[in-house]
Amino acid sequence: MASGVEREQVVRNKQVIFKDYVTGFPKESDMQLTTSTTKLKLPQGSTGVLVKNLYLSSDPWTRAHMTKASSDTPSYIKTFTPGSPMTGFGVAKVLESGDANFKQGDLVWGITGWEEYSLINATESLVKIHNTDVPLSYYTGILGMPGLTAYVGFYEVCSPKKGETVFISAAAGAVGQLVGQFAKLMGCYVVGSAGSKEKVDLLKNKFGFDGAFNYKEEPNLDAALKRYFPEGIDIYFENVGGKMLDAVLPNMKFRGRIGVCGMISQYNLEKPEGVHNLMFLLTRELRMQGFVVFNYYHLYEKFLETVLPDIKKGKITPVEEVVEGLENAPSALIGLFAGRNVGKQAVVVS
């Protein structure tokens, strides 16, 4: 299991370095690929773990770490340090451990570096992987943070009931595709929006959505929503914010629920767009509620028990887009904001 690990062994360590704080859309040139070397040995007295990274995850929330911290920066965002490697979710193998919870050979998922080998001091973010009869990349997606996000957001925040109508934006993304499948398993009517024909086809043909549309080809989002939801929307799973939210609000049913998981259309704007239709919160008695998955980690085991059997039976199928090589990590991240990825975006490191 621990092949290649020897005392004081020095290895090449490719890294993606964060160059400087970003305003507006991030560019590939905000990141730089470098190659350094690293000792495959925990420092004396370390309580961290030394890992070899296997998969890295490209997530929308990575963008938040690229903005210079302000008093408004939420505590779960640890702004990147210019000149240091990017960090994010990944799957890794433990090479050496100073933490009694992990041992050499363990597979883990959690926050690691965008590099081949990482010394992880904040081991509290790491979760041990016990089920290895599914692809390991799933732990960057359906069985990792995005999976738990979909589970918490749908079941805990949106209070779904059988037969309700559900609309999901960014529905082909890592979280959206799972919310849609959860909702279908529950007997809901599910429609998603996405930004390409390929994604729309995926929603309809692969994930079994009742309908899907390409928001870029709809001159009038309100009309599109009315076409798919003539009676209105019970649950809106919000991933994008801005204009889509404004179009959804007047189409919500009485006592509808909006689970705010993300607002990706706003992350790269210096000033977020204004949302005008909040009056419908009042007149329709809507509930709009945000959530951050990091506050729901205590539900991870319950989530696994729910979702693993459905994955093994093929009732839930994730779609991933896995690119090869750390050198492609920057373009994969940029692609996420351009909507280029289809499904969960991950990077194979090794």
Added chain:
Amino acid sequence: MASGVEREQVVRNKQVIFKDYVTGFPKESDMQLTTSTTKLKLPQGSTGVLVKNLYLSSDPWTRAHMTKASSDTPSYIKTFTPGSPMTGFGVAKVLESGDANFKQGDLVWGITGWEEYSLINATESLVKIHNTDVPLSYYTGILGMPGLTAYVGFYEVCSPKKGETVFISAAAGAVGQLVGQFAKLMGCYVVGSAGSKEKVDLLKNKFGFDGAFNYKEEPNLDAALKRYFPEGIDIYFENVGGKMLDAVLPNMKFRGRIGVCGMISQYNLEKPEGVHNLMFLLTRELRMQGFVVFNYYHLYEKFLETVLPDIKKGKITPVEEVVEGLENAPSALIGLFAGRNVGKQAVVVS
């Protein structure tokens, strides 16, 4: 009790007539005082009630009835008919009843006409008044729709806990002043905003708020909120919308709650202002929830049991601004949108 009521008696009936649909700010000239006559006799076979109106209520929601109906008009808004009398909440005495639930001499509150005498066919909106050892005008305010609104919004929607920090906009209004007093009784720290020095003094000296400010004199609402809530806001009782909501969002605490009761700053705009800071719903895990009092009438008896003893003991004190005479009803309504009234605005008809 039924003095003056005789068969076929014809009396003068002053009325405030709604002239035509309004866009933007309503004006006094959108209403017209006329004098007609009315027979003090229920039509043959009527199941309605004939009443003599005692008090009429000037409420922000009246504005919604003056806009031409569209597909977005909520079902609880019955658009006024041009050429017919305005309607709204009031307190009245039953002169004759075709409804077995009411009898001659009963005092009631509910939806009536802006006139001296009304024939009310929609008797389901009427609530019989049993407690008459408080001023009858209270049934247009603290013991009527605004009181139930404050009760439902605070206790049912905002999930308050002792010691929490509460901010109330339009705090000197009919609803805000009660929410503040409920919150103080619960042991919360309470701050309100209002639009004049007189109102601010009322909040601090009469209603016992911990702090209050005049939003018109604050060049920076964010700074004002940070001054009163250095640690943030647990509960925002939203009456105004727009810029105030945008300033409040970044000052909310983790898992704070926003009860959306009204958005008076937006009612007269053709397009509502944009709200930009909704991202804080996500990062702070906020819950924002609208409510309409008409869906909570089943709580009225429970509400009375809670609030009547506190009123009688003087622990809750309403402040009303009662003007004399139906001819002053239009200016009282317009004054509401100009922020002229201090406390609950009512009109004595008789």
